[in-house]
Amino acid sequence: MSDKTVCYNPSKLYEPIFDIETGSYIDSCPYVKYKRTPKQIYMCKCNSTSLFTNLTEYTNHIKTANHKKYLENYLFFNHELFELNNTLKEYRIDYELTHRKYMSVLEQLSRNDNNHKNIENKLQEDIANLENNLEISKVDVIDLNKRLEISKVYVVDLNKRLENNQLVVVDLTQRLEDTIENNKLEYALLNNKLKHYIKHNLELTTENELLYKVRVLPI
Numbered sequence: 502m503s504d505k506t507v508c509y510n511p512s513k514l515y516e517p518i519f520d521i522e523t524g525s526y527i528d529s530c531p532y533v534k535y536k537r538t539p540k541q542i543y544m545c546k547c548n549s550t551s552l553f554t555n556l557t558e559y560t561n562h563i564k565t566a567n568h569k570k571y572l573e574n575y576l577f578f579n580h581e582l583f584e585l586n587n588t589l590k591e592y593r594i595d596y597e598l599t600h601r602k603y604m605s606v607l608e609q610l611s612r613n614d615n616n617h618k619n620i621e622n623k624l625q626e627d628i629a630n631l632e633n634n635l636e637i638s639k640v641d642v643i644d645l646n647k648r649l650e651i652s653k654v655y656v657v658d659l660n661k662r663l664e665n666n667q668l669v670v671v672d673l674t675q676r677l678e679d680t681i682e683n684n685k686l687e688y689a690l691l692n693n694k695l696k697h698y699i700k701h702n703l704e705l706t707t708e709n710e711l712l713y714k715v716r717v718l719p720i
């Protein structure tokens with residue numbers, strides 16, 4: 502099978518890894534031994550034409566003097582990239598802090614909005630209760646007005662009955678006074694009759710006594 506018929510994945514950039522123990526960059530094979538995977542081309546920055554497509558080519562490449570020199574001076578050749586990476590990290594940290602602040606403000610705004618909605622709901626509930634109470638009060642006022650009208654009619658009736666009773670009292674008083682006056686006149690008349698009767702009786706008694714004496718005493 503010729504190279505022209507082999508299907509390759511898009512090229513990738515080969516990068517050494519940082520070794521924590523030695524504090525330097527070392528090679529790390531991107532191919533897995535004895536494993537059939539899609540062909541992958543790697544380019545190495547040690548040379549603009551350096552590339553490898555399998556484990557053998559990779560092993561040969563990292564043994565070249567050019568690559569070894571590149572690996573030894575990896576920090577120097579890539580210092581701009583590292584600085585950019587550091588700057589990018591700082592930007593990411595700034596972005597993360599800003600994003601957290603933004604989310605915090607957003608959350609606070611959401612809480613404020615919820616509080617505002619709760620207050621608005623409570624106000625609407627209070628207004629509805631007040632309107633209900635107002636309607637109930639209106640009904641009470643209508644009922645009280647009706648009872649007041651009935652009471653007014655009752656008072657008018659009582660006043661009429663009081664006036665009638667006053668007229669009856671006046672009439673009865675007049676009758677009583679007339680009766681007393683009549684009784685006085687009758688009493689005076691009877692008293693005169695009695696006096697005449699007593700006087701008449703006295704005269705008769707005196708006359709009888711004289712007759713008695715005339716009969717008893719000899720002449």
Ligand SMILES: [Zn+2]
Nearest residue numbers: 545547551568
């Ligand atoms: Zn290289």
